[in-house]
Amino acid sequence: VATTIRQVAEAAGVSVATASRALSGSTAVVSATRDRVLETARRLDYTPSRLGRSLATGSTGNIGVILPDMTNPFYTSFLAELETALGERDHGILVGDSHEDPERELALVRRMLGQVDALVLASSRLPDTSIVETAARLPVVLANRRLEAPASVPLLLRQVTLDHGPGFRAAAEHLHELGHRHVAYLDGPARSWSGRQKRASLHEACSGLGMTLAIVPTDSPDFSGGRAAVAATPEGCTAIVAFNDQLALGALSGLRDAGVAVPARMSVVGCDDSLPEGLAWPSLTTVESSARALGALTAAAIAGAGAASDSRPEEDAVVPSRLIVRESTAVASVISSGVSSLPTLTTERAFT
């Protein structure tokens, strides 16, 4: 039903080869015939078939992107940035949502193999071995994850990560200065590489400062998970640090319901700075690690991963993190167990 290159060629009175050359723009074709072909193509509303081209050239012009959760703002920001950058290079995007499930993820990888020029695995839940195997067949960019064994990184694999260290250290110091000594950490998914990084960074920083750190597991790294986690936060903690902003926002909501004032009686720190300004109230102190920056670096890395084989000019990219202090953290309250006459007072403070 669609016009083919042959029809264009016939109508223009040239061979398909010439038509192909003319349409590809580059190769030597005398301008007269080229114009004629182009004109004919336009007249016939010709759109080249990507399929045919792909089969002939071996490259599809599509990139596969697999995310653990398409609903999570962190990944949608990441994807949006990626989409913009790749769109400029006229690349298409095949997406898949693994729902944090390694098997589903592997199925998606297999489905995309041979249909894409490169694969982006965001926060992959796949075992290292699977990733290495995949990178043996096509260029892979691992975003927000790093293989355990640095030596075994294949040539076609690029790793782009966030370094949570600086931000979480700063968060610990910030809380320490405010007088906090007992901190709770709302943990991320068990399979998450970045989750382990965050927890380790915070743990180390807290130890160094003589603060206790209680790990609170969560059902899901989102708003509802945060709300639920409030109940599981050990008594005595005066500050909560969360794996991400959704969790922190949920904690904020849970604390409000429980009548615990923030930041007067509990300080809260998020991570990602993924919320629109003003969405959280009080505004959320958070460890910034930009999903957009990750997306931009990933887009850049795709080119690098493709042009592998020879030297490896740019090593694995890392986006640094930092602490953004807002209103959800304050001087630690004296822990006078029982009495909780503060909500109203707090609210006034926050209002003014």
Next chain:
Amino acid sequence: VATTIRQVAEAAGVSVATASRALSGSTAVVSATRDRVLETARRLDYTPSRLGRSLATGSTGNIGVILPDMTNPFYTSFLAELETALGERDHGILVGDSHEDPERELALVRRMLGQVDALVLASSRLPDTSIVETAARLPVVLANRRLEAPASVPLLLRQVTLDHGPGFRAAAEHLHELGHRHVAYLDGPARSWSGRQKRASLHEACSGLGMTLAIVPTDSPDFSGGRAAVAATPEGCTAIVAFNDQLALGALSGLRDAGVAVPARMSVVGCDDSLPEGLAWPSLTTVESSARALGALTAAAIAGAGAASDSRPEEDAVVPSRLIVRESTAVASVISSGVSSLPTLTTERAFT
């Protein structure tokens, strides 16, 4: 670098045709040879090339999805639902973000043509004519939008929409009962079909009830747009209805900054019910119109759009809407201009 069907065929000692048949599962092949082929394929780690298959069969197994904003929770929910439903049928998804720009959208459509079996246009910003033209070349599902001229709907076009009427009417009645007489509407994007529907529904309902409706344009249909719109809300209004929840959430935030208590001095109504329970505070009265339901119906419509040509069994699908009353709406305050001693009081109310 990848194994082809020919290699499998040779290794198994059969012709490519037989190999193809064996691998496709269906057609009559004696089980002995079929097993042999399958075994060989597994041994050689054979993965069929989608490209080759697509070119031969004419169908790619991929669906193109174009959204106006991949960052908007409404569309990510929609997409997530779609992804799940299509994934079960082993369909891939090519995604594009038009950024609300008709030209970008058209470019995406062209890019996907010939590479997908069907196209999903969510809240398309394309002119009717472009959509009709597109639907002449491949099955199209128009989600959250409807062509103006009902007669000219092509066979390959399915339309899936939300009916905002019931919900917005209910919202108007709800506000009227609470004593509100002057309502402001935070409008959606000018090019948005669904935006016009919402505005029209609300307008009609308000007129019928003798309430005035002030239309407040917004820069962007998101949180920041809502915050900004607060300043542009005419004096005298005691209720705000918003195009979507993001806008309403922004308004909530803007009102808080301005010291206007919700719902004591201003009632707020959102749309979509796209926020996690508890995210908004006070919780948001909203017109529910489920993006997930839209996604599910869209997935169903894709099958319908493919099997067109003959009769059209299921007509265009419509997801109904309804009002969900929560805490952000209350009895209209007496408008005593000037005095605004209420914030603290309000807060207490909301706390208890």
Next chain:
DNA sequence: TTGAAAGCGCTAACAG
């Protein structure tokens, strides 16, 4: 500068 022909990986008639 252009054309003819081969082939990318696969499926689908049509014979055998």
Next chain:
DNA sequence: CTGTTAGCGCTTTCAA
């Protein structure tokens, strides 16, 4: 039941 043959739409040597 299985093999042979002919493409799907395009690019790309190799000659002319």
